[in-house]
Structures are given as structure tokens and as C-alpha cells.
Amino acid sequence: MQPQFLQSPGFHQRRGQLGRHDWRAGPVVGPRGRLGDSRGRGLTAERTGASRAVRGSPHFRPNREETMKDQTTRRTLLATSLGLGLAAASLGGALAQGLMEKATGEGLDVAFYNFQPYAYMDDTGNLTGTDVEILRTVLERMGGSIADAGATEWGALIPGVKTGRFDVVAAGMFVTPKRCAEVMFSEPTFGIQNALLLVEGNPHGLSNYESVAANPELKLGAVSGAAQVDYAKLAGIAESNIVQLPDNATGVAALQAGRIHAYAVSAPGVRQVLAALPDAGLEGGEPFIDVAGVPHVSHGAFAFRKSDADFVAAFNAELVAFVGTPEHIAIMEKHGMTVDELPVRSTADLCEG
Structure with a gap:
């Protein structure tokens, strides 16, 4: 059975049965284990606008009735826009004041x-x-x-x-x-300190981000949008050699399959992987602090x-x-x-x- 922390964040509990959400289809917000049901609450905004019809030649002059109609329309649009703005401000205030x-x-x-x-x-x-x-x-x-x-x-x-x-x-x-x-x-x-998850035996002698950057043929994996992606760039790893992955399960699988040569994660994360998968042919590098000569805890x-x-x-x-x-x-x-x-x-x- 795959360890829980290696499951995609798209896995979730649904009435006691484990369901799987396709990570490409968007975020999963509930059903939420034993803590409650899903209540996806996105704020929406409506757009209003007016279109001006072409009324013939550039010399066209509207009559009094048309002019009054245009002015009324503009006032209505202004009031609507102001109302939407006040409603949004009111909602924002309610969110802030009501959280406690x-x-x-x-x-x-x-x-x-x-x-x-x-x-x-x-x-x-x-x-x-x-x-x-x-x-x-x-x-x-x-x-x-x-x-x-x-x-x-x-x-x-x-x-x-x-x-x-x-x-x-x-x-x-x-x-x-x-x-x-x-x-x-x-x-x-x-x-926490940084660390690399490696193939057992560490065949490429990797110890930190800079050691990966030193060999342009090596690829580093990291969760998409995670801080490790930024650290890799700071260390000089080419973007083409940074493989951004949806979750840790995919990262471990990519490392085992040879698609990447190291997987960047925190020191506690490495410990958790090795404890959960003792026979997976993996090892953890020594934790490190410096990235591009600057301490990063x-x-x-x-x-x-x-x-x-x-x-x-x-x-x-x-x-x-x-x-x-x-x-x-x-x-x-x-x-x-x-x-x-x-x-x-x-x-x-x-x-x-």
C-alpha cells in the first residue's frame, strides 16, 4: 500500500472510501476526511459594460430624447459600477471582521x-x-x-x-x-534545512543544488511552485533541467525511473520518504543550508x-x-x-x- 504522504494531493476521503481526483482537472477542496463535506466557495465578480452603436456619419447629432436616454444609461452604469465596488468592499470587510x-x-x-x-x-x-x-x-x-x-x-x-x-x-x-x-x-x-533525495549509491556524487548545476546533463525534480524550484534557479540550474512535478509521489517515481537524477525536498521530507520506503533503492543526501553562497533555512x-x-x-x-x-x-x-x-x-x- 502506498504511504499516505506519497499520495497525490488529489486523493481524498469520500464517505469512508478513497477516491482519486485528476490533478490536471483543478484543485480538490473536500470532501474532507472526517472533518466535513466540501463547500467550495469562490467569489465571483460580474462585469457590466455598454456598447455604443455607430449612428451614421461623423456629423450625426442626437436629438434631445436620445441625449437624455444616453445620460440616463451612463448614470445607471455608474451607479451599478459603484454598487458593485461597494459590495466588494463590504464583502472584504465582512471577511476580515468575521474571521474571529x-x-x-x-x-x-x-x-x-x-x-x-x-x-x-x-x-x-x-x-x-x-x-x-x-x-x-x-x-x-x-x-x-x-x-x-x-x-x-x-x-x-x-x-x-x-x-x-x-x-x-x-x-x-x-x-x-x-x-x-x-x-x-x-x-x-x-x-528546516534543504536536502536531496537520491538514487541509492549516489552515482553522480550529488550533495546540493550547485553539484547538480555543475553537470548540464543532470535534471533536478521538485514540486511545481515550491521554494526548491527557486533555490535551484539561484544555484544556476538551467530551467530546462528543472523538472516541476505535481506531487511527491510523482517525484519519487520520476527518480526511480531515471527521469530525474535528484529530487529536491526538505530534510524532514527526505527522512519521511526513506522511512516509508526502506527498500525503494533510494538514499538521502546530507542536509545543507547554503544556496549560491547564501544561508537558506x-x-x-x-x-x-x-x-x-x-x-x-x-x-x-x-x-x-x-x-x-x-x-x-x-x-x-x-x-x-x-x-x-x-x-x-x-x-x-x-x-x-
């Missing part, structure tokens, strides 16, 4: 990317992982809860939280300046809408008090992380680059 009420009432809708150790379905169909347990604990301290959670493709996480499809991303998402421009991150819950945090700043401030107050406590460390160790992977930088610092 929602958290302490019906609970928050959570998106996760199915990958250990951060968020994944265990053998009994329950959602677990470091991010899930930390989020649940912090929300409980705030008097809140998780109402609904669903596996979502990596590329749909940020767009989904921005549009209000869900309230928070719990996916071990690394804090980067590019992502900070789109969402508001909580303070980090971990800081990837820090993960929860992602929220920027309009939810007040809620995030309250959330951070509880989160910062929790991170580093024996209870937090116990959650990390339970899912294969160590005290060496506690955060060492703040979100403000990480967003600056």
Missing part, C-alpha cells in the same frame, strides 16, 4: 497539501501532521476550532485563501518575499488573507507563546521533526528576503 467570530463559532475552513510531516491523512482516515495539530491547539486556546479541511493542489493554496474559498493554509508553506506580497503569514512554526507558517490582519495578530500572540514549549516539541517529534528544526527568524525578517 467564525473561528469561535462554526470553525475555520482549512486547506492542506497532503504531505508529511505537515498535513496528511493517517491510516485511519484522520487528518494529522505538525501544522494540523499546531493549528488545532492554537485555535483551541483562542476558543476556536477547525470546521472543515480539504486536500488542495499546491498551486491552488494561495489563490484559494485570497478569494475566500478557505480561511487558512496549513501546508508547511515556506515564507518568501514573493508569497508575502500575496498573503499574510503567521509567525513561523519551524525552520526555510521557515514554514500558516497563510491567511491580508484583510485578516487583526485575527492574525491575535493568532500570533497564542502561537508565539506555544512554539518551543514541550507540547510543541512533542508534536514535532511525533511527526519526525527535531528540536534542531525550531524557527530562528521572524516572519517580518523572512518577508524582507
Whole structure:
């Protein structure tokens, strides 16, 4: 049986049976294990506009009745446009002001990317992982809860939280300046080193991104849109030699099939793969920090809408008090992380680059 964390994020529980969603068809947001049913909530916007008919020659002059009709039409369009703008502003305000009420009432809708150790379905169909347990604990301290959670493709996480499809991303998402421009991150819950997953015996002698870049015939795999793609580019690996893959199951399969020569993932990710697939003919390289001569310790945090700043401030107050406590460390160790992977930088610092 394939380990849970190696399943595509398109796998999900449906009334106790495992179903599979084609990753090419779009994100999966529910059904959500034992936490609830799917409630895809996308915000839509209507467009209004007016077309002007050609009325003959350039010397055409409308009569008084036509002029009044045009003015009425313009006023109607202006009022409609203003109304839509006010409605959008009102909705945005409601999202921001109501998140605390929602958290302490019906609970928050959570998106996760199915990958250990951060968020994944265990053998009994329950959602677990470091991010899930930390989020649940912090929300409980705030008097809140998780109402609904669903596996979502990596590329749909940020767009989904921005549009209000869900309230928070719990996916071990690394804090980067590019992502900070789109969402508001909580303070980090971990800081981890980089590592490469390799074929057993490491026939190409690979140790980091630069070692892959040194041989133009070698290809590196990474999850599409993940920080590892940016690290690979920083290290000088040609884009044509970076194979972006939809999920970790595909990455492991590509490595075993020889389509790629190394798979870029975090140090905890490598440990999880090797523990789950001890006889797969794979090995992990030594963890490393430097990329292109600059230290890169990837820090993960929860992602929220920027309009939810007040809620995030309250959330951070509880989160910062929790991170580093024996209870937090116990959650990390339970899912294969160590005290060496506690955060060492703040979100403000990480967003600056």
C-alpha cells in the first residue's frame, strides 16, 4: 500500500472510501476526511459594460430624447459600477471582521497539501501532521476550532485563501518575499534545512543544488511552485533541467525511473520518504543550508488573507507563546521533526528576503 504522504494531493476521503481526483482537472477542496463535506466557495465578480452603436456619419447629432436616454444609461452604469465596488468592499470587510467570530463559532475552513510531516491523512482516515495539530491547539486556546479541511493542489493554496474559498493554509508553506506580497503569514512554526533525495549509491556524487548545476546533463525534480524550484534557479540550474512535478509521489517515481537524477525536498521530507520506503533503492543526501553562497533555512507558517490582519495578530500572540514549549516539541517529534528544526527568524525578517 502506498504511504499516505506519497499520495497525490488529489486523493481524498469520500464517505469512508478513497477516491482519486485528476490533478490536471483543478484543485480538490473536500470532501474532507472526517472533518466535513466540501463547500467550495469562490467569489465571483460580474462585469457590466455598454456598447455604443455607430449612428451614421461623423456629423450625426442626437436629438434631445436620445441625449437624455444616453445620460440616463451612463448614470445607471455608474451607479451599478459603484454598487458593485461597494459590495466588494463590504464583502472584504465582512471577511476580515468575521474571521474571529467564525473561528469561535462554526470553525475555520482549512486547506492542506497532503504531505508529511505537515498535513496528511493517517491510516485511519484522520487528518494529522505538525501544522494540523499546531493549528488545532492554537485555535483551541483562542476558543476556536477547525470546521472543515480539504486536500488542495499546491498551486491552488494561495489563490484559494485570497478569494475566500478557505480561511487558512496549513501546508508547511515556506515564507518568501514573493508569497508575502500575496498573503499574510503567521509567525513561523519551524525552520528546516534543504536536502536531496537520491538514487541509492549516489552515482553522480550529488550533495546540493550547485553539484547538480555543475553537470548540464543532470535534471533536478521538485514540486511545481515550491521554494526548491527557486533555490535551484539561484544555484544556476538551467530551467530546462528543472523538472516541476505535481506531487511527491510523482517525484519519487520520476527518480526511480531515471527521469530525474535528484529530487529536491526538505530534510524532514527526505527522512519521511526513506522511512516509508526502506527498500525503494533510494538514499538521502546530507542536509545543507547554503544556496549560491547564501544561508537558506526555510521557515514554514500558516497563510491567511491580508484583510485578516487583526485575527492574525491575535493568532500570533497564542502561537508565539506555544512554539518551543514541550507540547510543541512533542508534536514535532511525533511527526519526525527535531528540536534542531525550531524557527530562528521572524516572519517580518523572512518577508524582507
